[in-house]
Amino acid sequence: MRISELAERTGVPVATIKFYLREKVLPEGERSSPTQASYGEAHVQRLGVIRALVDAGVGLSGVRKVVAVLEEPPENPYDLLGAANAAVTPTFPADIDLTQALALLERMGGSAEKCFPDQVAAVAHALTTLDRAGFTVPPPVMDAYLEHLSALAEAELEATPDTSLEDAVRYVVLGTALVEPLILALRRVAEQVAASRRFGGPVG
Numbered sequence: 001m002r003i004s005e006l007a008e009r010t011g012v013p014v015a016t017i018k019f020y021l022r023e024k025v026l027p028e029g030e031r032s033s034p035t036q037a038s039y040g041e042a043h044v045q046r047l048g049v050i051r052a053l054v055d056a057g058v059g060l061s062g063v064r065k066v067v068a069v070l071e072e073p074p075e076n077p078y079d080l081l082g083a084a085n086a087a088v089t090p091t092f093p094a095d096i097d098l099t100q101a102l103a104l105l106e107r108m109g110g111s112a113e114k115c116f117p118d119q120v121a122a123v124a125h126a127l128t129t130l131d132r133a134g135f136t137v138p139p140p141v142m143d144a145y146l147e148h149l150s151a152l153a154e155a156e157l158e159a160t161p162d163t164s165l166e167d168a169v170r171y172v173v174l175g176t177a178l179v180e181p182l183i184l185a186l187r188r189v190a191e192q193v194a195a196s197r198r199f200g201g202p203v204g
Contacts, residue, residue, distance in 0.1 A: 003029070006039045010047045017047070023060065025050055025067045049174065056178050062088050066173050073169040077160070082116040084173040092121040100127045108146050152183075 020026035029037030065087035101124035161167040
């Protein structure tokens with residue numbers, strides 16, 4: 001299909017497609033002449049991935065990292081998970097205090113050696129932000145976080161497709177980048193449902 005047909009098929013404007021081509025997050029089409037190229041289903045799928053990431057708030061640098069993982073996926077599932085997480089995790093200062101983060105990690109049955117440094121640093125940064133605001137997560141609530149997030153991680157890994165490495169890459173990368181907003185939205189809905197049960201519902 002021509003680029004105009006690709007745009008119509010995906011709902012992505014031609015100008016945006018050309019931008020993704022220039023930035024090399026979308027592969028070139030098959031050239032039929034110096035000014036014409038043909039695009040296929042792989043381009044449709046890649047544009048779907050790119051737009052989903054952009055809609056989820058992932059910037060171009062993050063998109064580029066995700067694309068790199070999709071094009072050259074690690075063979076080891078552990079490294080694949082780390083690469084997928086790294087693609088959408090901000091970088092934090094190397095001197096950030098990891099003490100509280102490592103304590104939580106140990107309560108989940110982990111250790112610094114079993115986790116990628118950027119992920120531990122992300123937990124430390126979040127804890128630092130809480131401390132700066134003078135907010136402490138109550139111990140029973142933190143216990144619930146650790147218990148249920150561990151169960152969630154097990155369920156997600158169990159559901160990773162084993163049909164092909166490409167399917168596994170797409171599941172892990174997109175699940176990492178796109179599911180977190182869903183989890184946050186469901187958390188807020190769950191709090192409203194719990195509040196309605198405890199306090200009798202919204203006031204009309």
